Amino acid sequence: MLKQALMALGCGGAVVSGPAAFAAMPASVSTVAAQKEAANHLPAEDGRDADFSGRGFIATLADPVIKTKDGKPVWDVDAYAWMNGASPDTVNPSLWRHMGLLRKHGLFALSEGMWQVRGLDVSNMTVIKGQTGWILIDPLTTRDTAAAALRLVNETLGPRPVRAVIYSHSHADHFGGVRGVVDENDVKAGMVQIIAPAHFMDETASENVMAGLAMGRRANYQFGGSLTPGPQGQMGSGIGKGVAGGDITLIAPTIDISKTGETRVVDGITLEFQMVPDTEAPAEMNIYVPAARTFLAAEIATCSLHNILTPRGAKVRDAHAWAGYLNEAVNLFGDRSDTIASSHCWPRFGREEVKGWLSGQRDNYRYLHDQTVRLMNKGMTQVEIAEKLRPPPAIANQWFNKGYYGTYSHNSKAIYQYYLGWYDAVPANLNPHPPEIRATKLVAAIGGASKVLAKAKKAMAAGDYRWSSDLLNSLVFADPKNSKGRALLADSYEQQGYQAESAIWRNMFLSAARDLREGVKASITTQSIDLISAVPTELLLDSVATRLDPLALGDRSLELNFNFTDRNEQAKISVGNAVMFSEMGKAHTAPGATVSGPRQLFLALMFLKIPLTQLEAAGLRVEGDRSQVEILQAALDPMPGPFNIAEP
Structure with missing residues (x-):
């Protein structure tokens, strides 16, 4: 029972084809016109992307649906097999072209001794043939998709053991499938190396544990986790399809890479590394394979403009440094590379x-x-910059620079935030009413719900969905039970989703429409018990501290010692002034209580809030004042479930 409870910490979402959950609306007259206008401004087609995305194809899965051992489907490589012909009115023609390339799947040859498995997850797994086995780079998101990818490799190229796994960066879709391709016992025995950029574990914990629950809920919108692939549904993520379902796993690195130019010989293959921190991830690196004259650009270069601040939430990235690292890559590897690939999209x-x-x-x-x-220094706000800034033709007419994932609109806002923060210096925006109060006042000022509805309908008839959404969002936040307002807001969001070139903008608009029509359903999460189990204890305790409710704690002070018997670790826990501090390797000389046992039981105590008596029966030992342990547990917020986004 305890194991089942721990597994409840989360699992990923899946892109699996099936019937739509609700009856979507058709494209409006305004949307049809917008799609035709978008088609008229697309770059010239030169055939290179069609060539590169299919070049080197060897084989794909015989059974398109990847399942868990229990038979649960977690991925369908044919989820977009229905795509053919010209773009429908409900899909931006540029995005339709793009997804037609991204939907290709299987094992592809890259260069001498190198391959990629693409289309079996949102990310790609790169395979290098070593002297005695495989070197795998970025083993996808979940255990089952990674295992399926490795099976495809072994069945097609001949079975070989995995000698090393390389994580290019600290996002779950680049390490989460590791237990599907290697056994941790082999890692501990030194038979398999796990290589990652410096600070990988710190940044993995920060994103997937510290802020993982909020990011997971927002990621459900970004990746369309509740949407079905289709002309009126999900159309990929801009850099891949969707996010695979199943278990996200993690095995801690055994080797850290810390500087550009560092080389390692892995299973007889020389690898050269470029460190690119604070670009697409806080801990990230690129890999060059000299013998194959192949450069893996990880995720700082893909088939789309990327995100300076991803809508799911993350630390703001440094666009200036990003450009600098790309320039460094040109200088270091441009003349030495005949092939370039990334951990998303197709190679060149x-x-x-x-x-x-x-x-x-x-x-x-x-x-x-x-x-x-430049515009910021002229006094323009982030919203004004986003409305004005457009790339010049020399940049815009390169297909790989288009905004299928990141966009100029939200990236310019992210850059503004990087330098100046959220405040635009307009005092009216310094301390506004919270959304529900502001919405109620705004609806009243306009003259009530009926007038807001009338104005919104007029805006929609004119094709001004941005204004209609603004009005209707206020109406829904003022009165979430207003069924007419909810339905009309869903319709307005839907048309904006249809028109979006960015796959994730489409997903966010359509996900909001779905939530308004059907209510909130289960959410993607990047947390799992395996991932949490791999995170250092100090980082986990820091995450626990972020859930301390000061009202539940009151003015109590607590002094606890934790002994993690299976790890030979000790932590000193001090709670006072509504703050919890943990110090590893230290102990209170006269603690209120000392708690000892395997760390898994502490996870159940602090994350799942399983009753202390139940955990004691499972092996947790408490010496001293047990009420101090119960007070701390009671003062922790429970692990939250999916929260509202499209309504209060």
């Missing part, structure tokens, strides 16, 4: 393609950065 072939791809994206991020700062 030829030395000039490598240099053009890196330099083209370098210019895109630098233009975004410099022009945002």
Whole structure:
């Protein structure tokens, strides 16, 4: 029972084809016109993307649906097999073209001794043939998709043991499937190396544990976790399909890479690393394989403009540094590379393609950065900059610079935030009413719900969905039970989703429409018991401290010692002034209580709030004043479930 409770900490979402959960509306007259206008401004088609995305194809899965051992489907490689012909009116024509390329799946040859498995998850797994086994880079998001990818490799190329796994960065879709490809006992025995950039574990804990629950809920919108692939539903994520279901796992790295130019010989293959921290992830690196003349750009270069601040939430990234690292990559690897690939999207072939791809994206991020700062220094706010800033034709007409994932709109706001924060210096925005109060006052000022509805309908008839959404969002926040307002807001969001070139903008609009129509359903989460179990204890205790409710604690002070018997770790816990501090390797000389046992039981105590008596029966030992332990547990917020986004 305890194991089942621990597993309740979370699992991922899946892109599996099936019937739509609600009857979506067709494209409006305004949306049809907007799609035609978008089609008229697309770059010229030169056939390179169609060539590169299919080049080197070897084989794919015989059974398109990947399942868990229990038979639960977690991924369908054919979820987009219905795509054919011209783009429907409900999909932006640029996004339709893009998803037509991203939907390709299987094992592809990259260069001599290198392959990629693409389309079996949101990310790609890169495979290098070592002297005695495989070197795997970025083992997908979940155990089952990674295992399926490795089976495809072994069945097609011949079975070999995995000698090393490399995590390019600290996002779950680049490490979460590790237990599907290696056994941790082999790692502990030194038979398998786990290689990652410096500070990988700190940043993994920060994103997936400290802020993981909020990010997971928002990620459900970003990746369309509750949407079904289809002309009126999910159309990928801009850099891949969706996010695979199943268990996210983690095995801690055994080797840290810390500087650019560092080389390692792994199973007889020389690898050279470029450190790119604070770009797409706080801990990230690129990998160059000299023997194959192949550069893996991880995620700082893909088939789309990326996010400076991803809508799911993350630390704001440094666009200036991002452009600088791309320029460094051109200089370090451009003339030495005949193939370039990333952990999303498709590769490119030829030395000039490598240099053009890196330099083209370098210019895109630098233009975004410099022009945002220029306009910011003229006194423009982030909203004003987002409305004005557009890339020049030389940048915009390169397909890989288009905003299928990140957009100029929300990236310019992120750059503004990086330098100046959320406040735009307008005092009216310094201390506004919270959304529900403001919405109630605004609806009253307009003249009541009926007038808001009338104005919103007029805006929708004119194709001004931005204004209709603004009005109707206020109505829904003022009165969430207003069924007409909810329905009309869902319709308005839906049309904006249809028109969006960015796959994640589409997902966010359509997810909000779905929630308004059907209510909140289960959410994607990047947390799992395996991931949490791999995170250092100190970081887990810091995460626990963020759930301390000062009202529940009152003015109590607590002094506890924790002994994690299975790890030979000790922690000193001090609670006072409504703050919890933990210090590893220390102990109170006269603690109120000392709690001892395996760390898994502490996870159940602090994360799942399983009653202390039940945990004592399972092996947890408490010496001293047990009420202090119960007081601390009671003062912790429970692990939250999905929360509202489209309504209060």
